[in-house]
Amino acid sequence: MSTAVQDAPAAAPSLFAIASRIWDAGAPVEALTADRDGAAVAFELADGNVALAPARDPEPAATRIRIAGDSGQMSITPRAGRYAPLERAELGTHGTIAVCPSASGRGVVAIRSDGRLVRITPRGQVVTIPTGDLGRVGAIASHPAGPQIAVAAGGNVVVGPEDEPARGTVSPLPGDVAALAVSPDGRVAAATREAIHLLDAGRTMASFAATRAERLVFSPDGTYLAAALFDGGVALVRIADGRVATLANYPAPVRSLAFSRPASAFATSGAYRAAAWSLATPPFDGAADGALVTGRPGLVLVETVAAHPRRPLLAIGYADGIVTLAPIGSREEMVLCPTPGGAVTALGWAGAGDDLAIGRADGMAAIANLPPALFK
Known part of the structure; x- marks a missing residue:
């Protein structure tokens, strides 16, 4: 006698699958930039191209929440329609090497591989920006x-x-500039090989010792400046007195830096859990000072972090493709993207923090729309 074998019930789709728009970008994602007006997210690809997605979800998860009458359990229903595909910017033979939000609010500005500047609109149109006799932009x-x-x-x-x-106003510096950042009050940080220089209205206001800084980020209030160092580790600068904390001994290069205003904290990638410190007791006398245990330790490297703009929350991207959310200073961690794959190379909150953009080395580009009810 034979016994019929029934198929196992299909697994329910994950929160990530239901709440996200997910695309194949066609090339590894190296970085991403959300524009200032919340119109678009630009995914920077390893082949030099830029793919853009509307930042706003046409079917936000909050509009698809259902509460079961008998149990009170919350669920999110699947989408009723399709969402727009990625828009690819036509850059010809010259790919991009760096991207920042456009000062106009909509779209982004990019440096092409030939050192010229272009503006890319949310629809992927490319407009050349004249740079006069500035030379090759880096x-x-x-x-x-x-x-x-x-x-x-x-x-x-x-x-x-x-x-x-x-x-504009020109500030000459002693050596080629590898990275720039602009503070909320308009001061500019510029990294040369041996130092980081603070510029204001064309004048060098201060210089801080930091060798081969390659990525700069100001805190939201402009009080601190963080730099990822080419030779490993991070420099944290307190602008008011010029004090510099060098945080070394990372097991891997630091790909991303994040400041959290709600948590008054600073976080980095490059270790086997998110590395975070309180800015109330910054680590100027040792890396243990102000350290905040955030998320769970493991055997997989943290590749990138992004601080929520309104909540004391950190998005954490791992080398195996997993993305989690963790309250800063807590061991708790919620898995958002449970699907293993290429390393998470880019994370960024769009707009007021309802949307988390994700890029991976396997070409996955996604924007997860997270309803406020998720955080209650």
Whole structure:
């Protein structure tokens, strides 16, 4: 006698699958940038191209929440329709090497591989930005709220209008500039081989010892500046007194830096759990000072982190493709993206923090729409 074998019931789709828009970008994602107006997210690809997605979800998860009458259990229903595909910016033979939000609010500005600047609209249109006789541009950063952009060409930093940056104020520095950042009040940080220089209205206001900084991030209030170092580790600078904490002994290069205003904290990737410190007791006298245990330790490297703009929450991306959410200073961790795959190379919160953009080395690009009820 034979016994019929019934198929196992299909697994319920994950929160990530239901709440997210997910695309195949066609190439590894290396970085991502959300524009200032919340119109678009630009995924920077390893082949030099840029793929753009609307930041706003046409069917937000909050509109698809259902509460079971008998149990009170919350669920999110599947989407009723399709969402838009990625828009690819046509850049010809010149790919991009760096991207920042456009000072106009919508879209992004990119450096092409030939050192020229272009603006990319949310629909993927590419507009050349004249740079006059500036020469080959190597780094860019836009003002977080103002209409200006900072551009580095060789050892010169120019701050001027985005449409014609060559008309701006020039600050010559001792060596080529590898990275730029603009503070909320408009000061510019520029990294050369031996130091980070703080510029204001064309003048060098201070210089901080930091060798080969390659990524710069200001805290939301401009009080601190963080730098990822080419030779490993992180430099944390307190602007007011110029004090520098060098945080070394990371098991891997630090790919991302994040400041959290709600938690008054600073976090990095590069270890086997998110590395975080309280800015109330910053680590100027040792890496243990102010350390905040965040998330669970494991055997997989943290590749990237992103701090929520309104909650004391950190998104954590791992080398195996998993993305989690953890309250800063807590061992608790919620798995958001449970699907293993390529390393999570990019994370970023869009707009007010309802959407988390994710990029992976296997070409997955996604934007997860997270309803406020998820955090209650």
